[in-house]
Every structure is written in C-alpha cells, then in structure tokens.
Amino acid sequence: MPGISRRKLFGLGAAGVAAAGAGTLAVRSLPDEAATATPSGSASDPVPFYGEHQAGIVTPAQDRLHFVAFDVTTKDRAELVDLLQEWTAAAARMTQGHDAGTFGAVGGVPEAPPDDTGEALGLPASGLTLTIGFGPSLFDGRFGLADRKPAALAELPKFPGEALLPEISGGDLCVQACAHDPQVAVHAIRNLARIGFGKVSVRYSQLGFGRTSSTSRAQATPRNLMGFKDGTANLKLEDTGMLRDHLWVAEEDGASWMTGGSYLVTRKIRMHIETWDRTSLTEQEAIFGRSKGEGAALGMAKEFDEPDFARKGPDGQPLIAAVAHVKLAHPSSHGGARLLRRGYNFVDGSDGLGRLDAGLFFIAYQRDPHRQFVPVQLALARQDVLNEYIKHVSSGLFAIPPGVRDAGDYWGRTLFS
Incomplete structure (x- = not known):
C-alpha cells in the first residue's frame, strides 16, 4: 500500500483503511467502539483501554503475568515516539480481543509477514491489560528528557543482603501484561516486541502465575509459594481516598507530565523453598506473624483483623515478634505508608543442583517509591527473619505515565509533547 506508513496503518480504524482502498480486513479487526467497551463479570471479557489512569494497576488482579523490560536501541527521538504510537494502537486492539495489526494474522498480503503472530486467534480478550513504564535510564540525555526526570525516579538505594543481577534489572521501558490466559499475555508482549524490532530490544522478561495479591475487596487474598497470605493491608481499588493519597501522582508532586500516573517497583525474589519446607509450622508462623491457615495476625481470629502488636503470649513476650514480617x-511502622501490590509466583525451572528456581515476582505501585517502598524495604532487609529463606535477585523502577484518554492519544504523550 504505497503512501501509507506502517505507523499510520496500525492507527487506522476499519473505516479509515477502507477509505484508503485496503483489501480484506482481518477477521478480528477492532471496531471503533470496542476500545471503550465496559467489562462484564466474565474473566474472558475485555477491560477498557482508555481512561484517566492506565489499566493494570487497580484493575482486579488477573491470574497470569508476562512482564518485559526493553532497552531502547534507536537514538532517534522521533522514532521512539512513532514506536510508542504504534504500540498504543496495537495495545488498544489487543486488550479488546483483537489482532495487533489492521490485517491480523491471516488477512494481509501472503508474501509479506502477517500483522499479528496468530497464537491468540480464537481466544477472547481474557481481561488483558497492558501497562507501560519509563525507567530512569531513559532520561540519560539520548532523547532530550534529562530535565523531565522526576525526583521520585531517582535510583533505588542498595539494600542489605540483595544480590541483584544487572542483566535482569533496570530497563529503559517496561510493559506489564496481565491476563487470565497465559497465551493472551504472551501474545501481547510478543507482538509489541515484534513491532519494536530495530528500535528496542528485550532486556529481560518474566512469566508469572497465581497472583499473590488482591487489588479489589471482591477478591480473596491468594497465597505465595510459601503457603502464606501476605499483603493483607494492600491498597484496594475501592479505597478512593487512600488511592489519591498513596497511589496516584498529583500536580504538586513536581513532574506535571506524571499527573494521574504512578511509580512501579519490581523485585524478583527467589525463595529457598527446600529449606522453608523443612521448617516447622510454628516457626513459619512466627516468621510471618500470621497463622498459615486463616491468614490472621497471631493472636487474632480473622485475616483482616487489625494486628495487636502489644498483645503478649503466655511467656510475657509479644505474640508478634518485632522482627516478624507482618x-x-x-503501615503503622512507616507513618501509614501503603503500597498497591500485584505480584505473581514464578517457577523458572531448576538451578541445576536439584533446587527449584522459584519465588515471587514482586510488583508494587505507589505515589513516591522513596517515601513508600524504600523505608519498608530497608526495614525488611535489615531485620526480617524471613531473609534467611529469600534472596532479591533483580530490581526495577519505572515511572508509569497517566492513561491514554482516547484514540488520538498515545502512551507517553505527556512526556514527549
């Protein structure tokens, strides 16, 4: 199709392509109204793509994750902006259960590569959300963004005991794909990587299963691979006031382009589960400060009962030790600071020594990581007895821009305009 760039082709709706004289449209092409469809109660239904905030943050946590960090390889700012526009158009389509490109997996010219890789043909939207973020390294001067770097995006400090691997840490860009079907999540990341060929390269990616946090009061608190419920005090989408105070960036925070956005911290935490599995139940519960069955704080009856840290046991010592994880x-230990967590379990095979390479891919959103995540993690790194059984091996920090308002908007417009 001469005269129409690939970027513009991705952004055209069905009517626009027809007007341009295009051939057969893809079976799964995106109707104009689909991008604003409202989800029903089914896990197969789409989540709206457009809005004040990006989906995939307070969205009720889905069952599966494919997270990817990219390095930007182009040095051309205009090429990067073009890519973000292409990605936005593809994301708007895929989150509604459609192909990544206008002609789809089978509707284009047979002699050319398809506009979609095809492994999601016939699958529903499955609650897919795609959430983009910008790492500190994107603001290094290559794209004229150095003076737009938010103070909250300053690199995280080194925490005691961590053993970070540089090759699976950091990144210029990240995309978090969450869905109820792992193939749908993988398809989305695969197609964004395909579209970005020559402009970005994959730095690392992580598959996750079995969400470890609930982001809505309609969801039960899940368990991590140690068998415990964790993050009971997590922010929920129903907590409108607390979300305003602890999650969403405000104009007065000093980076106006981030208004309505948030900050993401990721940590890959490997669990020494073979050692954990040989630890007594009593010790496991003392380490977490919770009962393993109900998930209640020690001394309490129900999971959501507020912990009583002053309560003493028969020996006169606090039921919940000062070094217990809970x-x-x-929040009471950190001036009320709260996080919105939506992490996932992972099992990445074995380490070659008969031990599973397994643990938690920690994901937390907040208004300012240096006032929220950092003090919490410093306390945990210095004192948490759980450290005997875990090791932090990767870390990421990303600025999550506000949502895409409509079809004329794109990921990162507020930063680049």
Missing part, C-alpha cells in the same frame, strides 16, 4: 511491613 510487623516490619505494616
């Missing part, structure tokens, strides 16, 4: 992570 005590060190609790």
